[in-house]
Amino acid sequence: MEPNPAGLDQPRRSDGASANRIHPSAIVSPGARIAGNVTIGPFCTVGPDVSIGEGSTLVSHVVVDGHTEIGTGATLYPFCTIGLAPQDLKYRGEPTRCTVGARTVIRENVTIHRGTATGGGLTRVGSDCLIMANAHVAHDCLLGDRVIIVNNVVMGGHVVIDDDARVMGSAALHQFVRIGRAAMVGGVCGVESDVIPYGSVLGNRARLVGLHWIWLRRNGVGAEEMHRLRRAFRTLYPRQTTGIPVFEERLAAVRAEYGADPRVAEILAFIDQPSKRGLVRIATRGGSEESEGA
Incomplete structure (x- = not known):
């Protein structure tokens, strides 16, 4: 399905000047803040503390909950879940946050959990990012702008990934790891330690093999x-x-x-x-x- 689902015959207005297109089967809480020109497709669920920016699209079967902010022009594909409770036994329901930046694309089955009170209280994905199918962004992770996360990547809590970094398919990032700006993490890497800016790592366990020359x-x-x-x-x-x-x-x-x-x-x-x-x-x-x- 393309990010323009059919059957959106229930236009609504919020704080935006343009009418939104919200499918009749979508469940949008009255407390949600929906900007103008937003498309919310079939069977999506939007919680009461969610903010969705101008021109964003929830294709279908998307769940956005918690104190979550979706930036302008973002696209969320089917079965992704954004802002749900973290997988942390210390979490006690505190009103922690999750943000997704402008023009970021979240593909199918991605999970992005909100932060924890003991870990800074924020999970952030920057602007112009691409998070490919089945990836997991854990609680309190901080991703910069223009980051690309390829299919099946998993990361523990508190991971920091700086601008322009690339993490290839099925890599696993240990909690508290830092990935420097424009670094490259190869596919199926187990990354236990920090990767310097512009560094390129391969293997399991990951080893530094050079700089990200490309x-x-x-x-x-x-x-x-x-x-x-x-x-x-x-x-x-x-x-x-x-x-x-x-x-x-x-x-x-x-x-x-x-x-x-x-x-x-x-x-x-x-x-x-x-x-x-x-x-x-x-x-x-x-x-x-x-x-x-x-």
Whole structure:
């Protein structure tokens, strides 16, 4: 079904100037705040504390509940559920929140749970995101803008995913993990630790294999900056770990030589932030491993 369901013969007005199209089988609470030009398809349920922005579409069989805000122009596909209670035994029904940004697309069977009182009280999905079918965004997760989450991805609570990151199909993100800006998480990865901005991780358990070069090229990073990023990355994460300085010394060397580069500075700032999970380790030759900043 396309996001323009037929049979919407019950127009209603709310605070918007345009008439909404709400299917007769939809259950929309009188307390819900529905902006103009909103389409709510068959068998959808919208709770009393929900706000839906201008021009958004609930295709069919969508449930939006709790203190939830859907941004303008968002599209929610069948059988997704947004803002329901978190899967956390400590949750006692507190009025925590869930927000979905403008123009974000939520595909079939996605679940996005509201936050918990002990975890910040907010689950947020940013603007212009694509959350593909069967993904799960747990309580207190914070996703930035233009994030793409591919089919069957699952994440524990309190995960932070920064702008422009990509998480490929069937990856699993441990609770409290941070995924840096424009990072790439490969398919079927088990990610137990933080992924640096622009980093690319593969495998189970996930290991750092390089930077997200495709995204960098597509977003206008020139050859000279690419070379600086490559040299900085290889200084910080050499393939061989025998007979080299410890991670803290390599970090200091990168800061001294490449710290003026804005993207390198972003990586360094990410590493400097407090972390509950440490950093994803480098995939090294010979099978040896080193704990990077854990």
